[in-house]
Amino acid sequence: MIQFSNVTQDIKLLKTPFCGSWAGVTLVKGEQNVLIDSGANSETVDECIVPALKAEGLEPDDLDLIVCTHSHGDHVGGHYRLHQISKAKIAAFADYADKIRDPLKYNKLIRAPFPKYSPPPSSSLKGVEPDVFLRDGDVVGGRLRMVHTPGHDTDCVTWYDEITKTAITGDSLQANGTELQGTGLYIDVEMYRNSVKRLLDMDIENVIAGHDYLPVGSVALGKEKARWYLESCLTLIDTYQILVDEFLRRGIRNLPDVALELIKHVGGRIPQFIFLPMFTTRAHIASSKVK
Secondary structure (H helix, E strand, O other), X not given: OOOOEEEEOOEEEEEEEEOOEEEEEEEEOOOOOEEEOOOOOHHHHHHHHHHHHHHOOOOHHHOOEEEOOOOOHHHHOXXXXXXXXXXXXXXXXXXXXXXXXXXXXXXXXXXXXXXXXXXXXOOOOOOOOOOEEEOOOOEEOOOEEEEEOOOOOOOOEEEEEOOOOEEEEEOOOOOOOOXXXXXXXXXXXXXXXXXXXXXXXXXXXEEEEEEEEOOOEEEEEOHHHHHHHHHHHHHHHHHHHHHHHHHHHOOOOOHHHHHHHHHHHOOOOOOOOOHHHXXXXXXXXXXXXXX
C-alpha cells in the first residue's frame, strides 16, 4: 500500500519512485495542509501521491498549499498535475519564480555545461504560474518558515517547522550524495558551506531530506542525530576539497578525470552520466588554492 510514513507531529514522508530510487514528498498537516515537493511527473501524482493522500483521509482538494525545496524535476515534476486536479495554491520563491513557470528550461540548462556527460532532458516537465510568492523568512501554514539554503542550486530552500523544530531540507544537504549520483552535488562550495553552517546555527531537532544520502540517510530524529547529520555534511565538504587539491597536485586536470577520481576515492558508484559529480568537482577546482 502506498502511504505516507509518520516522521514527527503531523509531518509525514512519502517516498515516490525516481530512477530506481526515490524522491521525497512531505505532507505537513495543520491549520493548512501543505505539500512540500511533488515528485518527478504526473504519473507520480496519480499513482503515488493521490492514493497516499487518500490513505490519510485527504483528497487533492484538501491541500491548501504546494511548495517546493527547489525546482529540479524530481521535486516539481508533479506540480502541473496537482494544479490540474486540486484547488491548492502553488507557492514559489519570488526570486526564482521563473523556474516554476518553466522547469524544462532549467532542466535543459543544468545539462548544457556538460552535454557529453548528461542524460536527455526530462521532456515531460510542465510549468505552472505561481499563486503565492515567498521570500527568505516567510512563514506558511502557520508553522513552516522558508530558509534560503543555496549551494546544491541557487533556489534551494529548507522548510523549518517551528512547532517540531524539524528541517525539511530537500536536496540542501548532500552529504556524500545518493547511490545514483556518485558524489554530493553542489554548484558552489562556499554557498553550500554557508548554508550548512546556517542550519547548524538553528535550533533543529529533526532532519527530513529529499533522498537517502550516503552515509547519513534521509531522516535524523532528535537533536543529537540532527546535529551529526549536519556536521557530517560539513566535514565532507572539506574531505572533497582535500581530495581535489591532491588530484590537482598529481597533475590530474581534466575535469571528467578529476570527477571520476573523486567518485572512486569517496566510495561512490560511478553513474552512467557523471554530469552531477562534474558540477561538484568544478566547484572545488574553482575553490582550490593549488595552481
